[in-house]
Amino acid sequence: MNLPRATAHEVSIDARGLIEFLDAAEQQGCDLHSLMVSRDGQVIAQGWAAPYSGDQVHLLYSCSKMVTATAVGLLVDEGKLDLRDRVLDRLPWWLLKTDRSLVHGWWQDATISHCLSMTLGHDDDAWGRATAGAFDAAWQPADVDWIDLILRTDLDHEPGSTFAYNQVATYLLSRVVSHVSGQSLLGYLRPRLFDPLGIGDVATQTDSAGNALGFTGVHATTETLLKLAQLYLNEGRWEGAQLLSADWVRRARTPFGPSNRDPEADPDWDQGYGFSIWNARHGYRGDGAFGQFAIVLPHQRMAIAITAETADMQRILDLLWQHVLPAVDRPGSADSDALLAERLGSMSLLPPRDERSDVLGEVEEVIAGRAGLIEQRRDPYGRSGRFPSHWTGLRLNSTDAGWTATLDSAVLGGFGITIGADDWATSELEFGDRGTLALTSRGGWETSDRFVAEVVAIRTPHRFRLILDRSGSEPTFDLVWRYCPLTGPEPAALAVKAWG
Numbered sequence: 001m002n003l004p005r006a007t008a009h010e011v012s013i014d015a016r017g018l019i020e021f022l023d024a025a026e027q028q029g030c031d032l033h034s035l036m037v038s039r040d041g042q043v044i045a046q047g048w049a050a051p052y053s054g055d056q057v058h059l060l061y062s063c064s065k066m067v068t069a070t071a072v073g074l075l076v077d078e079g080k081l082d083l084r085d086r087v088l089d090r091l092p093w094w095l096l097k098t099d100r101s102l103v104h105g106w107w108q109d110a111t112i113s114h115c116l117s118m119t120l121g122h123d124d125d126a127w128g129r130a131t132a133g134a135f136d137a138a139w140q141p142a143d144v145d146w147i148d149l150i151l152r153t154d155l156d157h158e159p160g161s162t163f164a165y166n167q168v169a170t171y172l173l174s175r176v177v178s179h180v181s182g183q184s185l186l187g188y189l190r191p192r193l194f195d196p197l198g199i200g201d202v203a204t205q206t207d208s209a210g211n212a213l214g215f216t217g218v219h220a221t222t223e224t225l226l227k228l229a230q231l232y233l234n235e236g237r238w239e240g241a242q243l244l245s246a247d248w249v250r251r252a253r254t255p256f257g258p259s260n261r262d263p264e265a266d267p268d269w270d271q272g273y274g275f276s277i278w279n280a281r282h283g284y285r286g287d288g289a290f291g292q293f294a295i296v297l298p299h300q301r302m303a304i305a306i307t308a309e310t311a312d313m314q315r316i317l318d319l320l321w322q323h324v325l326p327a328v329d330r331p332g333s334a335d336s337d338a339l340l341a342e343r344l345g346s347m348s349l350l351p352p353r354d355e356r357s358d359v360l361g362e363v364e365e366v367i368a369g370r371a372g373l374i375e376q377r378r379d380p381y382g383r384s385g386r387f388p389s390h391w392t393g394l395r396l397n398s399t400d401a402g403w404t405a406t407l408d409s410a411v412l413g414g415f416g417i418t419i420g421a422d423d424w425a426t427s428e429l430e431f432g433d434r435g436t437l438a439l440t441s442r443g444g445w446e447t448s449d450r451f452v453a454e455v456v457a458i459r460t461p462h463r464f465r466l467i468l469d470r471s472g473s474e475p476t477f478d479l480v481w482r483y484c485p486l487t488g489p490e491p492a493a494l495a496v497k498a499w500g
Contacts, residue, residue: 002198003226012039012330013039013327014327015044015332021322031049031291032316033052033349034047035222043226048347052456056458057219057221058220061461062288063287064204065286068177068276069170070193070244087115090176092147113256116256118165119162119258120159126168130153133149146208147172161258163273171215174211175211185500193244202219203498210498267281283297284296289486291307293313368394370393385489394407401420402425403421404417415429419453437459437491439455440455443455451466457491460485463481
């Protein structure tokens with residue numbers, strides 16, 4: 001069940017504004033992976049940067065918070081949860097080892113609304129210190145519930161007195177949703193949200209016990225992200241049915257409590273925070289790291305979904321306000337619509353192969369050891385994103401269509417990656433109980449001694465570069481992320497196993 005389609009000028013939008021946005025985003029390095037725009041419930045623009053495509057799920061990072069908050073809203077609508085409920089009253093204590101009577105007093109006063117509004121009482125994002133000890137030195141999960149770890153970390157302030165964007169609050173909400181509903185987060189949402197919206201596969205990352213993280217980890221298509229924004233734009237209605245109450249939508253989008261204390265907050269992060277939704281200079285939105293957006297523009301009757309990999313999320317919003325908003329209710333044309341469709345259809349992460357000067361090496365096999373090539377060469381990928389040191393070996397073999405790279409990890413074992421020469425090639429890294437990481441790769445010999453492959457973790461915003469150098473006495477290789485994932489440089493941390 002897809003949203004209906006229309007052209008831009010049919011809904012009084014000049015397609016030239018969207019073309020200008022795409023051009024500016026490309027010129028300024030925003031690295032868009034997808035864009036979908038609707039007005040009056042009709043999609044007027046959609047495009048994906050190859051090898052991304054419309055049928056693939058994509059890690060939404062903190063747009064996951066909007067999904068989790070929507071589940072809370074549905075429970076509130078059903079009368080199974082109240083925003084004034086104390087969080088401690090809604091947790092699965094039968095699973096926990098913590099003595100509730102010993103939990104810090106301020107925790108006793110924390111409510112569902114405090115978690116939704118990021119006014120739980122932390123001074124900063126407490127996730128790292130709150131979950132220290134969740135894994136041992138070999139990256140194996142410790143025998144402890146993460147709620148136990150969190151509740152052993154005291155709050156810094158009385159709940160409701162201060163705003164601090166953090167992950168602990170939404171993780172607790174995810175656990176509340178599961179405990180109150182008796183289902184997983186995705187299982188609860190499937191009949192109440194996903195199926196009515198016509199949403200297909202959705203995945204999520206979990207803690208070591210299989211509980212959805214809630215604050216991140218949801219993987220969904222760009223159209224799913226757009227439908228979520230459209231549902232909020234519709235005040236919770238979908239095809240005549242009130243899936244989510246208008247009262248919840250109003251509460252969620254209304255700034256709650258203390259404001260953002262960050263003196264360096266960008267303009268669109270300084271407009272107030274509702275229930276897991278940011279207000280903006282125009283409308284409101286869910287957003288996730290590196291440029292994942294579900295944007296709601298009530299005055300323009302528009303919804304916008306974007307996935308990307310950028311370090312400057314404000315830049316994307318600035319360009320939207322600069323180019324797209326002035327195009328609303330401006331005369332357009334069928335010719336401009338056609339140009340927009342052509343522009344969207346040509347989006348790509350990398351230039352076509354015939355524009356590259358790769359050398360097809362005749363070497364059938366190269367065996368290399370790990371070395372810090374990023375430190376030795378000028379390279380656009382950052383040193384902070386290097387794979388962990390336990391990734392120690394590489395064997396590169398040529399095939400009829402490209403290459404196979406076999407990577408060895410001293411901790412996790414061996415893994416094969418298929419690399420296409422002319423086209424993108426797909427493969428998966430299997431991490432056992434941790435799940436799988438889907439990859440799409442393309443590369444080649446740039447010189448007779450230097451092999452480079454771009455490897456896209458296709459269900460995430462991220463990609464890494466595999467570099468092989470055989471100019472020295474022994475071949476060496478390196479692996480480095482373009483932008484280090486928030487989970488850290490270990491690729492296994494991006495794996496997904498929970499679908500719903």
